[in-house]
Structure formats: structure tokens, C-alpha cells
Amino acid sequence: MPTVAVNPSSPPVNTSLMSSSSNNATASNSNSNSSPSSSAVQLDLKHYLTRPSEHLQKYPVLLSAILKETAEGNPDAEFLHEAIEALGNLQTVAPLRTFQEAMGRGLPGKWEWHDLVSKETRESLERKECKRQSIIFELIKGEMAYAKDLENIDIMYIHPLREADPPIITRDRLDSFITDVFHNFAELHAHHQRLVEKFHEVQTEEFPVIRSVIAAVFDAALNFREAYMEYIPNYPTAVYRIDDEMANNPAFKTFVEQCDGIQTPTVLT
Numbered sequence: 001m002p003t004v005a006v007n008p009s010s011p012p013v014n015t016s017l018m019s020s021s022s023n024n025a026t027a028s029n030s031n032s033n034s035s036p037s038s039s040a041v042q043l044d045l046k047h048y049l050t051r052p053s054e055h056l057q058k059y060p061v062l063l064s065a066i067l068k069e070t071a072e073g074n075p076d077a078e079f080l081h082e083a084i085e086a087l088g089n090l091q092t093v094a095p096l097r098t099f100q101e102a103m104g105r106g107l108p109g110k111w112e113w114h115d116l117v118s119k120e121t122r123e124s125l126e127r128k129e130c131k132r133q134s135i136i137f138e139l140i141k142g143e144m145a146y147a148k149d150l151e152n153i154d155i156m157y158i159h160p161l162r163e164a165d166p167p168i169i170t171r172d173r174l175d176s177f178i179t180d181v182f183h184n185f186a187e188l189h190a191h192h193q194r195l196v197e198k199f200h201e202v203q204t205e206e207f208p209v210i211r212s213v214i215a216a217v218f219d220a221a222l223n224f225r226e227a228y229m230e231y232i233p234n235y236p237t238a239v240y241r242i243d244d245e246m247a248n249n250p251a252f253k254t255f256v257e258q259c260d261g262i263q264t265p266t267v268l269t
Contacts, residue, residue: 053094059087096207100144100200113137117208125209136210139217140199147196150189156259158182168251180241183234184227191224 067080095116102111113134114122122130158178161168169177198216246253 060084096203121208133209136213143196143199147192150185150192153182153185168255177241181238184230187227188231191220191227195220
């Protein structure tokens with residue numbers, strides 16, 4: 001059963017049958033006897049945090065070794081096959097879930113289809129199919145980034161404007177300003193967040209080889225058509241209100257400039 005690293009950003013794991021527990025314990029004791037530097041403490045912490053994913057990868061290796069030495073006809077053989085397959089599937093899904101949960105958290109790592117799929121799986125597919133899967137992955141990744149950008153409108157602009165004390169825009173004008181500028185962006189965000197969730201469902205069920213995402217895209221397009229027909233014609237009004245407010249309200253001008261200078265978390269790298 002082909003396997004992949006549980007965390008694509010982690011260094012390659014040594015899947016030797018020899019346990020490293022004693023070495024780890026020795027290193028830990030050695031550190032405890034000396035003045036620990038911040039870097040040493042950090043390295044130890046990261047080591048322990050990666051232990052579950054590293055340990056998980058050892059099971060298929062160990063169970064395969066046991067299976068190899070199991071006599072033909074031994075009833076354990078069937079259970080070993082099933083356990084190896086189940087663990088292999090878990091190792092395949094784990095990095096995918098890491099990718100899905102990374103949205104907006106700025107986690108480092110390479111997020112491409114071929115980085116999350118085992119070499120054995122890639123080599124078993126035709127080159128054209130590998131390219132197709134990579135494009136589907138790019139479609140999903142782009143949708144995740146877009147949904148996060150729409151969410152950032154509320155996080156970076158609308159919520160701070162509503163909560164500002166003293167107010168950046170006077171209370172009697174704030175609601176109309178937000179309506180004129182941001183209009184029905186929240187409706188767009190809801191549509192695209194649902195599409196992301198549908199994409200993730202398809203990925204989880206079919207990864208690493210996705211048959212189709214067309215049904216999800218077509219359904220979303222039918223649902224968000226009216227929302228876009230309302231949002232797009234409002235853009236000139238939004239631009240006018242922003243420019244007018246910046247020209248006549250120094251506090252708003254400063255607010256926008258500060259927001260524009262914020263480095264938002266990288267959704268995907």
C-alpha cells in the first residue's frame with residue numbers, strides 16, 4: 001500500500017524498524033541536566049509534536065514485515081492485509097486534511113497535488129491524468145483562497161469599522177456606507193464557502209484521484225448567479241463612496257492605509 005508523509009512540510013521520516021525511543025529519552029535527559037537554550041526547548045517541543053505522525057508511518061512497515069513472515073494459511077494474514085490497507089488510507093487522507101485545514105492559517109508547506117500523493121500513485125497514473133488531477137487541485141486551492149479573501153473583507157474592514165471607538169465614520173452614516181461599499185459581499189462569501197466545503201467533501205471521498213467536480217461547480221454557478229448580478233453593478237458606487245470618504249475623512253483615510261499595509265496570512269503556498 002503506497003503511503004505519503006502525514007505532514008508535507010515535515011522532513012522525511014526514518015521508517016527503520018529500530019525504535020528511537022531510547023535515543024530520544026537520552027537526549028531529553030541530557031538537555032534536562034544542562035541549561036536549556038530557547039532553541040533546544042523549541043526543537044524538543046517540535047520533536048514531540050511530530051511524534052504522532054512519525055509513529056503512524058511505522059505501522060505499515062512493521063505490519064508488512066510481520067505479514068512477510070506469517071505462514072501461509074495463518075488466519076492473521078487477512079487481518080494484517082486489512083490493517084495495512086486501513087493505515088495506508090489514513091496516511092493518504094491525513095495530509096489532505098492538513099491542506100484543507102490550513103486555509104487562512106499561514107502554515108508553511110508545499111500545497112500541490114503531487115506533494116500530497118505518493119510516488120507509487122503518481123507512477124501508476126498516465127501523465128495526462130496526473131496533469132488533470134493537478135488542475136483540479138489548483139481549482140480547489142483557488143476557491144479556498146477566494147473564500148478567505150471574502151472573509152477578510154469582514155475581518156479587516158467591516159468589523160473594525162463597526163467596533164471603532166471613537167467611530168471612524170459617524171454612527172448615523174455607517175450603515176449606509178457599509179451597504180453602499182460592501183453591498184451583498186456576505187452573500188457571495190456564503191455561496192463560495194459552501195462550494196469550498198463541497199470540494200472538500202469530494203476530495204475526502206475520492207482523493208487522490210478525483211473523478212469530477214463539475215456537478216459542484218455547476219450547482220454553485222446556478223446559485224450564485226443572482227448574487228453576482230447584484231454585486232457587480234454596485235462597484236462604481238462602492239469606488240465613489242470610498243474615494244469621497246477618504247477625501248473628506250482623515251480618520252477613514254488612515255484606517256484604509258493601515259488595513260492595506262497589513263500582511264494577511266498566506267492561505268496557501
